Amino acid sequence: MKTILLNPGPVILGERVRQALLKPDLCHRESEFVGLQNKIRADLLSVYGLSNDNYASILLTGSGTSAMEGMLTSFVPAHGKTLIIENGVYGERMSKIATIYDIDHVSLHHEWGEQIDLTKVEGELQYHHDISHVAVVHHETTSGRLNNIDAIAELCRKYNASILLDAVSSFGAEEIKFDEWNIAACAATANKCLHGVPGTSFVIGKREAAGQMSATPPRTLYLDMMTYLKNQDANGTPFTQSIQTFYALAEALDELSDSGGWQTRRALYWKRIQKVRDGLMELNITPYLSREESSCVLNAFYLPEGISYPELHDQLKSAGFVIYAGQGDFSQSLFRISCMGEIDDKDLERLITAFKQIISGN
Numbered sequence: 001m002k003t004i005l006l007n008p009g010p011v012i013l014g015e016r017v018r019q020a021l022l023k024p025d026l027c028h029r030e031s032e033f034v035g036l037q038n039k040i041r042a043d044l045l046s047v048y049g050l051s052n053d054n055y056a057s058i059l060l061t062g063s064g065t066s067a068m069e070g071m072l073t074s075f076v077p078a079h080g081k082t083l084i085i086e087n088g089v090y091g092e093r094m095s096k097i098a099t100i101y102d103i104d105h106v107s108l109h110h111e112w113g114e115q116i117d118l119t120k121v122e123g124e125l126q127y128h129h130d131i132s133h134v135a136v137v138h139h140e141t142t143s144g145r146l147n148n149i150d151a152i153a154e155l156c157r158k159y160n161a162s163i164l165l166d167a168v169s170s171f172g173a174e175e176i177k178f179d180e181w182n183i184a185a186c187a188a189t190a191n192k193c194l195h196g197v198p199g200t201s202f203v204i205g206k207r208e209a210a211g212q213m214s215a216t217p218p219r220t221l222y223l224d225m226m227t228y229l230k231n232q233d234a235n236g237t238p239f240t241q242s243i244q245t246f247y248a249l250a251e252a253l254d255e256l257s258d259s260g261g262w263q264t265r266r267a268l269y270w271k272r273i274q275k276v277r278d279g280l281m282e283l284n285i286t287p288y289l290s291r292e293e294s295s296c297v298l299n300a301f302y303l304p305e306g307i308s309y310p311e312l313h314d315q316l317k318s319a320g321f322v323i324y325a326g327q328g329d330f331s332q333s334l335f336r337i338s339c340m341g342e343i344d345d346k347d348l349e350r351l352i353t354a355f356k357q358i359i360s361g362n
């Protein structure tokens with residue numbers, strides 16, 4: 001029996017992407033690699049209709065956190081100051097990164113899952129006149145909340161700040177308004193909504209924002225996005241890249257485009273997650289957030305009465321499904337389900353049946 005992954009990445013691969021992993025071995029200093037790298041860089045921009053004149057994709061070998069770390073260390077000039085908004089694990093991770101690298105920042109904390117308080121955001125922007133950037137998570141995977149970037153971007157415009165966006169769990173399936181939101185840089189990964197394999201992540205940066213980094217010395221050797229940008233624009237790479245995961249990402253991007261782009265993917269994810277929400281609500285399993293507050297990528301649910309997460313997880317795993325625990329204190333009250341990757345309607349029907357059996361105790 002095939003195990004269906006309902007965790008928020010890595011996803012179940014489609015056959016096209018899996019087969020792409022078997023393409024010929026390549027040297028990363030040969031022209032074939034340059035072609036592959038250039039294709040991915042262009043196709044990533046195409047996902048949101050961005051022009052190569054204004055934006056650049058920067059590819060790196062590492063997980064989503066490496067892209068977050070690359071974005072924060074490489075897109076805030078030495079004289080800049082960043083407001084980091086926290087309402088879950090990944091916002092807090094950005095504050096940790098800023099602290100480790102001694103990047104001037106203020107963190108605005110909210111409890112996990114809480115809606116971002118715009119009055120507080122505006123208060124910070126008013127108080128700290130020198131804030132140049134606001135770092136925020138688009139889809140906070142901790143809770144499934146899709147943060148209101150429209151409203152945050154409006155405040156950023158008023159106070160002349162640009163956005164650093166963690167779009168690791170939204171890129172490819174949720175709307176990202178690069179120009180309207182004044183995004184300086186956005187961090188994302190291959191193995192979530194794009195349906196690639198883990199190992200490649202990327203930063204999409206505004207070329208103008210990159211230009212403003214010329215007087216700032218690199219804060220890191222391996223994750224300095226300016227080094228990657230310079231090399232990749234010159235058809236090179238500063239370090240060995242993970243060739244096979246590049247192949248997979250190139251194929252995954254073709255597949256996304258062939259299937260209708262991020263809008264179609266969002267509609268597909270909503271269809272799936274709504275099916276799960278409806279099926280679980282019939283069993284009195286309540287979603288943590290309303291549909292309006294949720295992403296299409298992942299929803300969190302309260303654990304059913306009398307069943308602990310390990311029990312639920314193990315029984316579902318025996319039935320062929322891997323669900324995801326709540327993080328930290330949420331592990332006592334929540335579980336999470338994501339519907340990315342190669343999943344079909346029948347899988348979700350079997351999932352609801354498995355839940356029914358677990359709840360009724362047989």
Ligand SMILES: Cc1ncc(COP(=O)(O)O)c(C=O)c1O
Pocket residue numbers: 008063064065066068090137139140141166167168169189
């Ligand atoms: C919003 C968000 N940011 C960052 C990450 C970190 O990604 P990774 O675990 O690939 O380093 C994740 C992982 O789930 C995420 O959901």
